[in-house]
Amino acid sequence: MHNQNETGNQAFQANETGDSQTIAIPKELTVVEAVPFRNAFRSICEANNPPFKVVLDFSKTSFINSSGIGALASSIKMSKTSDITLTIMGLNAQVQAVLTMTGLDKVLPIEADETGEIREEPIDETALPVTHPSIRSRAKRIIDILGALVGLFITAILFIPIAIAIKRDSPGPLFFSQTRCGWMGK
Incomplete structure (x- = not known):
């Protein structure tokens, strides 16, 4: 089954396979995409027959800002209250660095992508964004x-x-x- 939850101009596709759903996260998860993502995730959690597991597919995502992190944090809370297992897959180095800096990599389990491999590239500390020279x-x-x-x-x-x-x-x-x-x- 193929659901499409659309809010505003941003659509989040949820592919249903068995007792799980996979949500494809777009190229960027910013303030523009955060509210529609949160609404799409809420509609999945509040469904009459919610899935046992939701997988967030980050294979196309290259940028996440604080609004996207907030949307992920609220989806973690919603999944816990709805008793839904939430996992992520398809991380690239930049998205993984953001999740590592915020600590979400410890909360969200990383799952293997379609190829069967977990793209867990080691994070180079020098590749992380420099916040201020005085640090x-x-x-x-x-x-x-x-x-x-x-x-x-x-x-x-x-x-x-x-x-x-x-x-x-x-x-x-x-x-x-x-x-x-x-x-x-x-």
């Missing part, structure tokens, strides 16, 4: 810390004359304090 650059990190310390020192020096000026101008205490009381002064 990997020791010199940049030292400069950042020294800059913060200099800023704190300058602020501490400026604080003293500002505190004296406030004390001369205002008859109250230098630091505001208030007696705490409850409702109706109690």
